[in-house]
Amino acid sequence: MTVPTHVAIIMDGNGRWAAQRGWARIKGHKAGVQAVERILEAASDEGIQHLSLYAFSTENWKRPPAEVAALMALLRMYLRMFVHQLARKGIRFQHLGDLRGMPGGIQADIKTLEEATAGNTGMTFHLAVNYGSRLELAQAARRCVEDGLRPDQVDEAAFGDRLWTAGVPDVDLLIRTSGEHRISNFLLWQSAYAELYMTDILWPDFGPAALKEALEDYAQRERRFGGI
Numbered sequence: 001m002t003v004p005t006h007v008a009i010i011m012d013g014n015g016r017w018a019a020q021r022g023w024a025r026i027k028g029h030k031a032g033v034q035a036v037e038r039i040l041e042a043a044s045d046e047g048i049q050h051l052s053l054y055a056f057s058t059e060n061w062k063r064p065p066a067e068v069a070a071l072m073a074l075l076r077m078y079l080r081m082f083v084h085q086l087a088r089k090g091i092r093f094q095h096l097g098d099l100r101g102m103p104g105g106i107q108a109d110i111k112t113l114e115e116a117t118a119g120n121t122g123m124t125f126h127l128a129v130n131y132g133s134r135l136e137l138a139q140a141a142r143r144c145v146e147d148g149l150r151p152d153q154v155d156e157a158a159f160g161d162r163l164w165t166a167g168v169p170d171v172d173l174l175i176r177t178s179g180e181h182r183i184s185n186f187l188l189w190q191s192a193y194a195e196l197y198m199t200d201i202l203w204p205d206f207g208p209a210a211l212k213e214a215l216e217d218y219a220q221r222e223r224r225f226g227g228i
C-alpha cells in the first residue's frame with residue numbers, strides 16, 4: 001500500500017461533538033486532544049513521516065474570549081504532557097504558524113518542546129496553532145523583499161523556502177473531519193496537489209480505524225500532477 005509521506009488534518013467538529021451530548025464546547029476540545037494522542041500513535045505506526053494537525057487558525061481568535069482562553073490553557077497543558085509520548089515514539093515536534101502572535105507562556109512551551117524533541121528521528125508532528133495560509137504567504141512575500149531578492153530570483157523554490165513549512169514535503173493527503181467541505185485557510189500552497197478526503201466523523205471520534213480507512217482510500221487514488 002502506498003503510504004502518504006505528509007498527511008494534514010483539519011480537526012473539526014469538537015463543538016458539535018460536545019453539543020450532541022449537551023456538554024460545554026470545551027469538553028469537546030478536551031476529547032479532541034485525546035483524539036490527537038491516538039492519531040499521533042497511529043500515524044507513526046503507519047509509517048507517515050509528516051503529520052500536520054490544524055489546532056487553531058488565525059481566524060479562531062474571533063471566538064468568544066472564554067473559549068479562546070480555555071483552548072490556550074488546554075494547549076499549554078498538553079504541550080507539557082506530550083513530551084513523554086513524543087519521546088516514546090521518537091516523534092519530533094514542530095510548530096506551524098505565527099509564534100509571535102501568541103501569549104508569551106505558550107511561545108516558551110512550544111520552543112521547549114521543539115528543543116526537547118529536536119533529536120528524535122521518527123515522524124515529525126507539525127502542530128498548527130495561530131496558523132493561517134494567507135498570513136504565511138504574505139509574510140513569505142515580505143521576506144523575499146527583506147532578503148533583497150531581485151524579481152527574477154522570486155520563483156517557486158525561493159518562495160517555498162520562506163514559508164513556515166520550508167524543507168517539509170508537500171501535503172499528499174488532506175483530511176477534514178465533521179462533514180465540512182472546505183479548506184479554511186490551511187496549507188493552501190502546500191496542498192496544491194494533495195488528495196482530499198472528507199469524512200462526516202467528528203474529530204473526537206476520529207480514531208486509528210478511521211485513519212486507516214482514509215489511507216486505504218488514498219492508496220487507491222491515481223495521482224497525475226498534471227501529467228497523463
Ligand code: IPE
Pocket residue numbers: 011012013014015016017055056057060071178
Ligand atoms: C475544531 O472544532 C477545533 C478548533 C477549531 C479549535 P470546532 O471548535 O470548530 O468544532 P465545531 O466546528 O464548532 O463543531
Ligand code: IPE
Pocket residue numbers: 010011012013054055056057060180182184
Ligand atoms: C478550521 O476549523 C480550523 C481548525 C480546525 C483549527 P473551523 O471550525 O475554524 O473552520 P470553519 O470556520 O468552519 O471554516
Ligand code: MG
Pocket residue numbers: 012013014
Ligand atoms: Mg469548526
